[in-house]
Amino acid sequence: MAEHVWCHGPNCHTYVTTDRVRGSKGSKVLRTRKVKQWNTASFYNWFCSNGCYNDFANEYIQQIIRIAPRHEPLETRIEDPKKTEHEGWGGRKYYSTEITKIDNESNVG
Numbered sequence: 238m239a240e241h242v243w244c245h246g247p248n249c250h251t252y253v254t255t256d257r258v259r260g261s262k263g264s265k266v267l268r269t270r271k272v273k274q275w276n277t278a279s280f281y282n283w284f285c286s287n288g289c290y291n292d293f294a295n296e297y298i299q300q301i302i303r304i305a306p307r308h309e310p311l312e313t314r315i316e317d318p319k320k321t322e323h324e325g326w327g328g329r330k331y332y333s334t335e336i337t338k339i340d341n342e343s344n345v346g
């Protein structure tokens with residue numbers, strides 16, 4: 238695997254920063270940043286910034302959604318929520334609700 242790749246942000250080369258300036262005097266350009274390859278599980282492996290990642294997602298959102306379309310909601314099993322009453326300043330009551338996920342591993346079937 239190459240040690241660096243070009244940032245995949247479609248607008249990376251348009252952002253005005255001194256580190257993007259390349260070329261010789263009289264023919265300078267803003268160039269797409271190089272991104273160091275370090276963690277294939279992270280988008281930072283292909284994008285120099287959150288902004289460039291967002292630019293990519295916004296430009297290619299229709300294609301991205303086709304990778305894993307969702308036609309049904311997902312659900313996570315939980316215990317019945319536990320509501321607890323508390324007393325705050327001046328005796329004012331307030332409530333908190335505890336939501337606990339049910340461990341899927343031990344509840345298969």
Ligand SMILES: [Zn+2]
Nearest residue numbers: 244249285289
């Ligand atoms: Zn970039």
